Amino acid sequence: MPAVRQRFHSSHRLKLWSHFYIAFSPQLEDQQWGEASVDLRLGFQFTKLREVHGITVSIAEGLKSIANLGVWDTKELRMQDELGNQESYDLRPREFVLALTYESVQVPKYLIARVEGRSTYARMGLSMHQTAPWIQPGWSGPIVLEIANQGTLTIKLTPMIDRPCQLTFFKLSSALPETLAYGARPTDQHKDQSHPLDHQKKKKGKGKA
Numbered sequence: 001m002p003a004v005r006q007r008f009h010s011s012h013r014l015k016l017w018s019h020f021y022i023a024f025s026p027q028l029e030d031q032q033w034g035e036a037s038v039d040l041r042l043g044f045q046f047t048k049l050r051e052v053h054g055i056t057v058s059i060a061e062g063l064k065s066i067a068n069l070g071v072w073d074t075k076e077l078r079m080q081d082e083l084g085n086q087e088s089y090d091l092r093p094r095e096f097v098l099a100l101t102y103e104s105v106q107v108p109k110y111l112i113a114r115v116e117g118r119s120t121y122a123r124m125g126l127s128m129h130q131t132a133p134w135i136q137p138g139w140s141g142p143i144v145l146e147i148a149n150q151g152t153l154t155i156k157l158t159p160m161i162d163r164p165c166q167l168t169f170f171k172l173s174s175a176l177p178e179t180l181a182y183g184a185r186p187t188d189q190h191k192d193q194s195h196p197l198d199h200q201k202k203k204k205g206k207g208k209a
Contacts, residue, residue, distance in 0.1 A: 022169065023106035032163060039118065039163040041102040043142060046089045046157075047074045047196050048097050062189060067198050074195065077159055088158040091126075091149045098196040100142040102160060105167065107139040107182075110175035114168050115143055121164045125151020128165045137172065138181025141192040 024038075032039040050071050057065050066072075077087040091097055107113050113135035117128035130146045145165060149155055157164070178184060183191040189199045 021106070021108035022111065025104045025106075026102075028103070034166065037166040037168040039166050040105075040115075040143065042145075042157055042159050042162040042164055043100040043102040044077045044079075044159045045074060045100050045195070046077070046097050047072050047099075048095075062187060063197055063199070070198075072197055079160070086158060086161075088156045090154050090156055091147060092154045093125075093149055093152055096146070096148045099145045099147055099157070100193075100196065101145065101165065102142070104140065104142045105135065107135055107137055107169075108175075109137045109178070109181045110172050111169045112137055112172060113139070114170065115145075115165050116168070118164060118166055124153065124155060125149055126155060126164065135167070136182035137176045138183050139191060140183070141190070142194075143167075144190070144193070144196040 028038055032041070050073060052069075052071050055069070055071070057069070059066065075089070077089060079086070081087055089097070089099075105113070114133050115129060115135060116133060117126065121128070127148045127150065128145050130148070132146065135143060143165070147157070147164070182188050193199065
């Protein structure tokens, strides 16, 4: 996509992004705009898989078997606790947690996006995804961050304050037809997700967007 720099640094960048049918909800703040990417804020939900002995699962056909087992714990943080202190999540060394971005993203059918971690977090041993960086054409919803702490220090993760990942867009040679865009197939279960593992929450309208 040429002229990315011009769009990001123009006072009309939001209007221009809307012209390309890229939507962020809620709207991005000024400090989230980079020269060729946008930073996304950390959301309030954190999901951790339990260590369960004696269970073997297959994920060849998706996460349904995991959802049926319910082998995770989800914590919804608040902006402030009862004493007015900001809530955060402590990720210890060698721990792994699933989180959601605060922003929901809508990707048009002629673009594909890629989410990556930011350098500051990487230098402390934090990775934002394992092997799934691509956000497909037709996607809508928040992005799941597969956060692993491979460093030696416990890292405090604070919703709305931390901007641990960045999103970059790439233009396809032609737009995907509606039948091939993400969400058209029954297996496209992650669209408009409100939980990284339990997709029944989306159907029931529960959880954070």
